[in-house]
Amino acid sequence: MTNKKLLAGIGLGLVATLALSGCSAAASDGKVTLQMVESLTSPARTDLLNGLIGEFESENPDITVELVSPPTDQADQKIQQMLQSGSGVDVLEVRDLTVGSFSTNGWLSDMTDEFDGWSGWDDLTDNAKDVATADGKMYYVPYGFYGISLFYRTDLIEEAGFDGAPQSWDDLVTQATAIQESGSNKYGYAFRGGSNAYTNALLAISAYVADDIDVTNAYKLNNGDSIFSAPEAQDAMDTYLTLFEQASPPSSVAWGYPEMVEGFTNGSTGFLLQDPEVIAAVQQSQSITADQWTTAPMLVGPTGKAIQPLATAGWGTAEASEHKAESAKLIQFLNSGDASIQFTQENSLVPILTGAADDPFYKTGAWASYLTMNENPDVYITAEQPRGVSWFTEWAGKADTELQQVLIGQKTSEELLASWDAYWTEKWAAE
Amino acid sequence: MINVESRAARITRIVFLGLWLVITLFPLYWILITSFKTPGAIFSYPLTYWPEEFSLINYVTLFQKTDFGTYVVNSLIVATAAATIATFISMLSAYVLARFEFRSKSAVLMAFLVTQMIPTFIALGPLYLLMVKLDLVDSRFGLTLIYVAVSIPFCTIMLRGFFANIPDALEEAAMIDGCSRFGALFRVIVPIMKPGIVAAFIFNFVNSWNELFLSVTLMNKDENKTIPTALNGFISSFNIDWGSMSAAAVLTILPTMVLFAFASRYIVQGLTAGAVKG
């Protein structure tokens, strides 16, 4: 019978512990607690944020910040649930993908008033200012921009007889095909066929139609049609698919970001088109040494131009927050001075502060290509993708699926482009 | 049991059991050696089946970079409490369902069965709103309550089976001797059913220990996270931190393995508890 009592005792004890720990500490004596939620979570970045938050708290002893870091896969939904419940969020990570829907639902606060007269405003680059004040409201202030460049193996190119990195998509196909040796686990290009595969296909298509592209909507041509209707788009897809068939690992149909990065860092693939976060991962690799790789600017199309997608994310305030002034303070802290520089450097982002790009950090080695691109805006044209529309996630899923269908031979690229063209034309007509 | 086993049968048995053991253990072996490789070596090709250099760096990083110790404590508390409470409550309802006949009995059983058919994903949103209203978000107590609710249906069905194997003469006799039904249950039946109860407890514990989606939905602050959330957190949008993740996985699997090992004889015994041979 002692077993029963023991069990009951443990049960009661645990219940008691839990019940007590369930009580939330009440806020007292003028101290403000902010709850900050991130969505592009990674352990390293959470660590960094906690450090920055610590600095903020010591400069502002009346404010405490609690950082909530859900795993990336569920984070966006979790934020949606929290915002829907109307409580528990003060500062949150707002992405260009989510700002549209969050603002439509009235979940974001327009921070124009709180930022009026902010001393750090003039330090922001024009791009950053444009994003922050889109549509006349300030829903979020970007903390950095994601760039894209071509990672490549200098030694493999040399072996294959080329004297420089490929500049255009056609060059890439030539060089990657030359490197590829099936059967010995040497591949040309780390092809992205899995999650977000459409992004790379879009890069090719945009580069080919670069002369006619509408820079305010990277999916539109200047005449209002979608970029998928142009004959150049078909050329782009043909080149892109040749890249897959002749120069990529066969199972890259299912490759997502992690597989692509592994393909390059373990030394078996010659080319990788990705953003700067990969730099840190490659530097850690034990399979390739620092003098075996570097980066080059994005690939241009037949007319010698490429489109920079300029994806971004930043910090915003929830409409339901009861501490909007303090939230704005935190955001201002994170997006100015050393905090911002540290954040952009450690997260491999293009900085938002003017002059930050002059830092020697960005001038060396793998970062140099990003500078090249920023210094030649006529070649590497910035065009804004319509990532804020409420159906963008649906588009991404559909695009990925149809691209995979082409890769496994269930669809032709003509059908693909027709389908994409029809999709966007319909959506724009319904707007 | 037929005691004679031909040599051929014996060899077949040993071969298959051995093969299955290898198949079962291989992934565990893989996680184990991955956790002992340095992060750079994990991605090297060709694959190494034995680490070239043993390194504990993943384990060190795990405890330095994240609050892994806290997560373990959280999981322990929540899983143990939920399993205990759920087992207890399930015992009560299983008892009733095994012993008594009443009109709505099959409806009740069906109601329990239907809960297994509901995909968790639908209920997440409304559940979150409910917990916000009850002010139970981000608390281990709230999470425990949910896990109890989730565990009860299967546990009841399982325990009901055990109860049905025990003749009711036992508690009838105890009641004649003056016990209340509750007392009869706990003083007479439970000791006999101990292995079965242990089995039920372990099932509940493992399910709560490994549960991910509800935990991510309900817990916010870092200090309240459970282990599965932490494991999932090593997958960021651009990277899978294999080093830390395998170290964490090893630390997560080993306790449950030990628990299983200790209780495996109970689990099997328990499911036949109370079989009285006349």
Added chain:
Amino acid sequence: MSRRMTNVTGRPAIRAGAPRAFPPDRTRRRRQFSMRRGLTMLAFLLPAALFVGVFTYYPMLAGSQMAFRNWNLNDLTNTDWVGLANFRKIFADPNFYVILGNSVVWVVASVVPQFIIGFAIALWLRRKFVFRGLYQALIFFPWAISGFLIGILFRWMFNGEFGVINDLLSKTGLIDTPIPWLAQPGTAMVAVIIANTWYGVTFFAIMILAALQSVPEEVYEAAALDGSGKIRTLFSITIPFISTTLALTVLLRVIWIFNFPDIIWAMTGGGPANQTHIVTTWMITITQRGDYGQASALGLIVVAILLVFAAFYLMAIRERKGANS
């Protein structure tokens, strides 16, 4: 575990399974008991009913009303009642039927191997051997791992270029060129099923082993005396004896596997080209688009399918039992 041949007051113990008898000297007390019984019953059932009602049924019902509304988290300005529109959208989507087919394949192709292997293991574990306890503990461990972790692990093991499985297959000379497991619809399905089988054999093995151990020795002895061979004994005596347990275990596993998105989601995300999606992983995709209305409708469809299946299944069992006895 003591086996008493008589109960505490010295009366002969009633054999398990014998019909409950009410001896005449108890009829008077029966009426007094029924009131007390009723209250006891209620008290015992109440905690379970409360928990399940509040934390499972209430959110489910609240969630299902979204199925009849236009409920998209990306644009909540319009949550009008739309009746069956979400359902119509689902049935009009050609993907849905592929996904239903996948779900059936997923369930059947997982349950059958799990059952057979689990049964075989259970049979073999009946016989004592050295280290049997340790062996049991080791092979039951897959159950202790979470589904999502298994998915991630097998995703890397099945990687076409750098995965362990292709490496082993080519080193042992079984294949010449690496199989792009997750890149082709057919092999991707095989891969996820293998992962699921690896995971699920344990449950069957445990349940069946337990059921087998409840078969009394006398039954086997009688069969041996009758001259029945091992295989005949297995099929005509052992299996019928434990048929209820077998049937219930299979039912539960079918329901759980149908509803189990973790492994597929982590391994393939439903790809390539939606070819490994089952209904519950498709639900996750739709949820990530923000369309909670459609996702809830899908959830209700899942419950309906499983309910119908369970109803037919249980009826079939009851008929079979009736025919056998």
